Amino acid sequence: MKKTDTNNAAAGGAETAEPVEAATITPEQLEELKARADKAEENWDRLVRATADFDNFKKRAAREKQDAIRYANEGLLEKLVPVLDNFDAALSAAQTSSADSAQSLQTGVAMIFQQLKKVLTDSGLEEVDATGQAFDPNLHEAVSQQESKDVPEGNVLQQLRKGYKLRDRLLRPATVVVAKKPGS
Numbered sequence: 001m002k003k004t005d006t007n008n009a010a011a012g013g014a015e016t017a018e019p020v021e022a023a024t025i026t027p028e029q030l031e032e033l034k035a036r037a038d039k040a041e042e043n044w045d046r047l048v049r050a051t052a053d054f055d056n057f058k059k060r061a062a063r064e065k066q067d068a069i070r071y072a073n074e075g076l077l078e079k080l081v082p083v084l085d086n087f088d089a090a091l092s093a094a095q096t097s098s099a100d101s102a103q104s105l106q107t108g109v110a111m112i113f114q115q116l117k118k119v120l121t122d123s124g125l126e127e128v129d130a131t132g133q134a135f136d137p138n139l140h141e142a143v144s145q146q147e148s149k150d151v152p153e154g155n156v157l158q159q160l161r162k163g164y165k166l167r168d169r170l171l172r173p174a175t176v177v178v179a180k181k182p183g184s
Contacts, residue, residue, distance in 0.1 A: 079119045086112045128163030130156045130174040139163060141173040151179035 025033075090108050093101060130140050133156050140156065140163065151157050156176045163174030 076119075076123050079123070080116070083112060083116045083119060086115065124167045125171075126165045126167070128165055128170070128174045130159045130163065130176050132156060135176065135178045139165075139170065139173055140176045142178045143175055145178050145180045147182040148179040149182055153179055153181045155179050 086108075090105060090112060093108065094105050128139050132151070133140075135142060135154050135156055143160065146157050148157050155178070156174075157179040158177040159174055160177065161175040164171045
């Protein structure tokens with residue numbers, strides 16, 4: 001038998017092994033074949049374990065990604081729950097209102113508004129203040145133009161609705177009225 005035939009037979013090759021006479025293989029060659037077979041079996045076991053580990057890793061990573069998507073807003077919502085509680089308390093107080101409590105209700109709602117604004121700011125929300133600024137189509141949405149002597153042409157004359165950004169990404173453009181030169 002040729003050496004390649006014994007390699008194929010030891011590695012589980014497709015060729016059928018012919019019987020080998022014991023006298024044609026030296027003891028050193030036999031030991032080398034046994035060592036190679038042991039090494040091949042060890043490598044096969046390693047491959048099977050590495051494949052299983054990789055499959056488990058892919059499954060775990062997919063599960064963690066799904067959980068991250070499902071619960072991405074958890075931190076923000078935890079911060080908003082106390083604001084919701086305060087609104088609930090304010091509505092309860094409004095139902096049993098008197099002349100004195102109207103002022104305290106207004107003060108309470110203003111405090112809740114500030115609390116909500118702080119939570120949103122801490123979460124990365126920024127207001128887009130357009131009043132008096134040059135019109136920027138990347139940040140502002142013009143709904144009309146109005147003649148003005150006081151405000152330079154192309155600047156925002158009036159902000160109708162605030163715009164908001166989440167860090168560097170625009171969530172909603174500010175709705176504005178843009179100044180133009182008075183007609184002659």
